Amino acid sequence: MKKAVVLLSGGLDSATVMAMAQADGYEIYAISFHYGQRHSMELDCAIEQAKGRAKEHKMVDIDLGSFGGSALTADINVPKHDHIDELTPSIPVTYVPARNTVFLSYALAWAEVLDASDIFIGVNALDYSGYPDCRPEFIEAYERMANLATVAGIEGRNLKIHAPLIEMTKAEIIHQGLALGVDYAKTTSCYDPAPNGYSCGHCDSCLLRLKGFKDAGEKDPHPYIEN
Amino acid sequence: MKKAVVLLSGGLDSATVMAMAQADGYEIYAISFHYGQRHSMELDCAIEQAKGRAKEHKMVDIDLGSFGGSALTADINVPKHDHIDELTPSIPVTYVPARNTVFLSYALAWAEVLDASDIFIGVNALDYSGYPDCRPEFIEAYERMANLATVAGIEGRNLKIHAPLIEMTKAEIIHQGLALGVDYAKTTSCYDPAPNGYSCGHCDSCLLRLKGFKDAGEKDPHPYIEN
Numbered sequence: 023m024k025k026a027v028v029l030l031s032g033g034l035d036s037a038t039v040m041a042m043a044q045a046d047g048y049e050i051y052a053i054s055f056h057y058g059q060r061h062s063m064e065l066d067c068a069i070e071q072a073k074g075r076a077k078e079h080k081m082v083d084i085d086l087g088s089f090g091g092s093a094l095t096a097d098i099n100v101p102k103h104d105h106i107d108e109l110t111p112s113i114p115v116t117y118v119p120a121r122n123t124v125f126l127s128y129a130l131a132w133a134e135v136l137d138a139s140d141i142f143i144g145v146n147a148l149d150y151s152g153y154p155d156c157r158p159e160f161i162e163a164y165e166r167m168a169n170l171a172t173v174a175g176i177e178g179r180n181l182k183i184h185a186p187l188i189e190m191t192k193a194e195i196i197h198q199g200l201a202l203g204v205d206y207a208k209t210t211s212c213y214d215p216a217p218n219g220y221s222c223g224h225c226d227s228c229l230l231r232l233k234g235f236k237d238a239g240e241k242d243p244h245p246y247i248e249n
Numbered sequence: 250m251k252k253a254v255v256l257l258s259g260g261l262d263s264a265t266v267m268a269m270a271q272a273d274g275y276e277i278y279a280i281s282f283h284y285g286q287r288h289s290m291e292l293d294c295a296i297e298q299a300k301g302r303a304k305e306h307k308m309v310d311i312d313l314g315s316f317g318g319s320a321l322t323a324d325i326n327v328p329k330h331d332h333i334d335e336l337t338p339s340i341p342v343t344y345v346p347a348r349n350t351v352f353l354s355y356a357l358a359w360a361e362v363l364d365a366s367d368i369f370i371g372v373n374a375l376d377y378s379g380y381p382d383c384r385p386e387f388i389e390a391y392e393r394m395a396n397l398a399t400v401a402g403i404e405g406r407n408l409k410i411h412a413p414l415i416e417m418t419k420a421e422i423i424h425q426g427l428a429l430g431v432d433y434a435k436t437t438s439c440y441d442p443a444p445n446g447y448s449c450g451h452c453d454s455c456l457l458r459l460k461g462f463k464d465a466g467e468k469d470p471h472p473y474i475e476n
Contacts, residue, residue, distance in 0.1 A: 082312045085355075089362045119361035120354055123398045127347060127354040128312075134346035135316045160397040167390035171350045171382045 023049040025138035026184075027129045030054050030079070032067030034209045034231060035144035035187055038199035042186055043142045044075050045202055051136060052076040053129055057086040057121070063210050063219050070208040082128055086118060102214075102224040106233050122155035126164055126183065133181070134172050141168075142184045149192055149230045161185045192234025200240065207243035220245045250276040252365035253411075254356045257281050257306070259294030261436045261458060262371035262414055265426035269413055270369045271302050272429055278363060279303040280356055284313040284348070290437050290446050297435040309355055313345060329441075329451040333460050349382035353391055353410065360408070361399050368395075369411045376419055376457045388412045419461025427467065434470035447474045 026048035028040045044050055052075075054068040065081065072079035122145060129141045145156040154160060165183040169175035187195050199206065211231040212221035221228050223246040235242040253275035255267045271277055279302075281295040292308065299306035349372060356368045372383040381387060392410040396402035414422050426433065438458040439448035448455050450473040462469040 080315070082315070084311065085309045086358055088307070088309070089359050118358075119400075120358035120398055123357055123394070124351075124354040127351040130350055131313055131345075131347035132316050154400055154403045155398045157397065160394070163390070163394035163397045167350070167387070167394045170384065170387040170390045171347055173346075173381055176381045 023047070024140065025049045025051060025077075025133075025136050026140040026142055027051045027053060027133045027136065027138055028076070028142040029125050029129055029144065030068045030071060030076075031144070032064035032069075032071065032209060033144070033211045033227075034192075034199070034206060034234075035146055035195060037067075037071045037204050037206070037209045038195050038202070039142050039144040039184075039187060040071060040075055041199060041202035041204050043140075043184070048140060048142075050076040051132065051138065052079040053125075053132060054079070054081050055084050055125060055128070056081065057084045057118070057124075058088070061215055063212075063215050066219075067208050067210050070205075080132065084124065084128070086121065086124060089119065101226065102222065103226070103229060104224070106229040120155070122153075122160070123164070126168075130168050130172065130181075134174060137174075139174060139179050140182050140184060142186070144187050145185050146187045146192075146195070147189060156188075158185070158188055161188065191237065192230060193237035196234050196238040196240060205243075210244060216247055220247045222246070223248055250274070251367065252276045252278060252304075252360075252363050253367040253369055254278045254280060254360045254363065254365055255303070255369040256352050256356055256371065257295045257298060257303075258371070259291030259296075259298065259436060260371070260438045260454075261419075261426070261433060261461075262373055262422060264294075264298045264431050264433070264436045265422050265429070266369050266371040266411075266414060267298060267302055268426060268429035268431050270367075270411070275367060275369075277303040278359065278365065279306045280352075280359060281306070281308050282311050282352060282355070283308065284311045284345070284351075285315070288442055290439075290442050293446075294435050294437050297432075307359065311351065311355070313348065313351060316346060328453065329449065330453070330456060331451070333456040347382070349380075349387070350391070353395075357395050357399065357408075361401060364401075366401060366406050367409050367411060369413070371414050372412050373414045373419075373422070374416060383415075385412070385415055388415065418464065419457060420464035423461050423465040423467055432470075437471060443474055447472045449473070450475055 026043045030036045030052040052072045168181045211227045213225040214222045253270045257263045257279040279299045395408045438454045440452040440454050441449050
């Protein structure tokens with residue numbers, strides 16, 4: 023059975039990607055990161071998602087928070103909005119510097135030890151257009167670098183970075199995940215959840231998620247503060 | 250003053266690179282990693298090297314050891330040889346999967362927060378010809394990827410990965426470092442040092458270092474077990 027390393031955040035996108043990789047016949051090696059996020063709910067969700075789908079789930083502590091520079095890891099307020107039209111197209115303060123580069127690099131290290139040639143990541147260029155490391159050209163450049171960085175590349179095995187959601191709308195992602203049995207109640211996207219685990223409903227990520235469910239004609243099973 | 254992030258291992262090469270970056274007029278932000286090495290002497294050396302040269306020295310704990318797969322981080326014996334001619338051209342067991350990719354990714358994250366456009370790494374393609382991530386084509390591909398991964402790249406600032414030692418012989422590196430006042434007594438290259446800090450003199454890295462000093466016509470000031 024071919025092995026795949028899957029970056030699993032506990033969010034809607036990565037849960038869907040893991041289900042897609044499993045449906046493609048891969049044996050799943052899921053990897054999640056505690057990277058100085060201000061809340062740990064997404065890691066609880068990652069653990070729930072990995073159950074029954076992943077052969078192994080590795081949780082790695084990394085130290086990006088010590089660099090600062092993002093509302094997700096430092097003491098900067100997460101912006102809240104009443105409506106999705108208020109989202110600006112510039113780099114959001116929630117951008118964590120080089121985050122996907124660091125995450126993929128750990129996945130690459132693990133893939134090399136596992137002798138896996140496939141890495142899956144749930145980046146999306148439409149929803150996260152302000153994040154440089156969610157663009158197709160980044161994924162392509164990473165894949166090219168990865169093939170030069172590793173023994174697999176030297177030996178002619180082709181390392182592939184799969185980003186199957188990259189051009190999908192949130193509604194398409196949700197339809198895909200529901201068809202594959204993803205339990206979205208056990209995923210979270212909120213940048214600033216309440217202590218009881220309820221999502222705020224007003225950060226960029228909540229607004230994108232709620233619009234996705236609305237466009238998909240489905241109800242988000244995850245609890246929100248004002249639901 | 251322009252800022253540079255310098256990967257500093259505590260070895261001979263990275264100490265030399267830091268001195269070269271300083272001589273080029275950069276303000277130095279050194280970064281070292283505790284990545285599950287079986288000994289910590291190289292980090293002690295990194296701290297000594299950073300004194301007086303680095304504006305800031307960040308020590309980051311990373312979890313590569315949990316992936317296994319290398320004699321430097323797992324319970325695999327470090328090979329010992331009587332003579333440098335015994336070194337084989339294949340991938341050595343001391344290769345740590347994706348190590349330089351992971352290290353550069355942390356450097357990239359820090360560079361982005363610091364607004365630095367320059368990262369220095371002491372890779373060398375001659376001595377470490379068995380390591381895929383010490384080759385010029387890897388460094389070029391990493392730089393290209395880094396410019397797509399970051400806000401700096403989007404905004405048209407050019408991120409540069411400097412690998413000034415990549416085509417130098419060990420003897421040339423030593424001459425360069427001595428000219429810049431590097432104290433090589435406070436660097437270590439040994440993969441398997443004795444508890445008192447003495448180098449073994451017989452691992453691949455010690456043999457390459459000793460040959461470098463011999464070729465340079467200099468005496469290695471670092472203590473060896475059998476000296």
